Amino acid sequence: MMKAALYIRVSTEEQAMEGYSLDAQEKKLLAYCQDVADDVEVYDIYRDDGYSGRNTNRPAYRKMMEDIDEWDILVVLKMDRIHRNFRNFIMMMDDLNRKHKDFRSATEEFDTTTAMGRFVINLLQGIAQLESEQNGERTRFVMEEKAVKLKNTEAESRTLGFNPPYGFGLSEGLLMAVPEEQDVVRRIYSEYLENKSLAQLADGLNRDGLRTRRGTRWDKDNLSTILHNPIYAGYLKWSGILCKHYATAPVSVMTFNEVQTLAASRSRNPKGRKADLIREEDGKAELVLSNVDEFGDF
Structure with a gap:
């Protein structure tokens, strides 16, 4: 019997789609292992909740690859669950081949031991990446239009459709502060x-x-994200566009700008000695890219 690593993933955008939930994927994979793939037994199930397949910055994925010597075969529901980037998929397959590990999709038929099978996998991955990039382009267009039109008030503040970060939550669709965070x-x-x-x-x-x-x-990564996100100073950001929100903000605009200034000044790379600062004027706000040695008053 081969030990199987079952990998399931759902992105933030896919969480509400029927059949894409982690529980639905897990149920189908377990059924596959029990009823179809009678030559495998489950070693572990690796779940990435709310992560994009366009990169490998996923905790469960990384843990699975760290455990590669413990299992024999990687099983996914569909290939786009494991990667939506052609290069990353090829690199993963190279890693699997070096370790003599098998790869199997529960809903797609191919044989990785033949040249034709590998060609089909590469072709499907290329199509998946194209679809992902096209979806990304459509999403960016819709989100930019939404950011321009979003008008929050003191009575209610809505997000741009993303899950609120650490320090914030949602109550009936409205952005709210989480005091302890x-x-x-x-x-x-x-x-x-x-x-x-x-x-x-x-x-x-x-x-x-x-x-x-x-x-x-x-x-360092999650701390840097918090230190550079203007939501903590009262503004939602999308592609350089700022939208005021009225949920309690933990820091002032001045404090936020001071942190950006300090972070830029610490950069050893001259190109990195710039910071996006919030400038408020006439009831509006914008991000201004400034050189660390040329900061004005904001």
């Missing part, structure tokens, strides 16, 4: 302005038992 956000901004590095910030938060919303440890 915003306390952590304020601490992150405050300690960063005390000249602590991202590594020092992460160590302190993890040492105090604080975790991200996903229950993972703090690191």
Whole structure:
């Protein structure tokens, strides 16, 4: 019997689509292993909830590849569940081949041991990437139009359709503050302005038992995301367009700009010594890209 790693994934955009939920995928894969693939037994199920297939920055995917020596075959419901990027798929297949691991899709028939089978897989992956990029183009167009038209009020603030980040939640579709998380956000901004590095910030938060919303440890990447997202200063951002929201913001625009200035000043690369600052004027706001040595008053 071969040990099977079952991989399931759903992106934020797909979460509401019938048949794409993680539970639906898991149910179908388990049924496949029980009724069709009688030569495999489940080693583990790796679930990535709310992650795009266009890159490999997915915790469950990375854990699965770290465990590659423990299983014999990777099983997915469809190929687009594992990757929507042709190059990443080819790199994964190279890794599997080097380790003599098999790959199987529960709903697509192909044989990875033959040249024709590998050609079909590459062709299907190319089509999947094309579809993903076209969907991305349509999404960007719709989101940009939505960002331009969005008008929030003090009575209610809506998002641009994305899941609210750490520090915020939704109540009946409206953006709301999560006080205990915003306390952590304020601490992150405050300690960063005390000249602590991202590594020092992460160590302190993890040492105090604080975790991200996903229950993972703090690191440089998720801290950098919080420090550069204008939502924490009262603005939603899409493709350079700012939309005011009226949920409680944990930091002021001034504090946000101070953090951007400090982050830019720490860059050793001259090209990185620039920052997107929020400039408010006549009831409107915009992002202004400024050189660290040429900051004006905002």
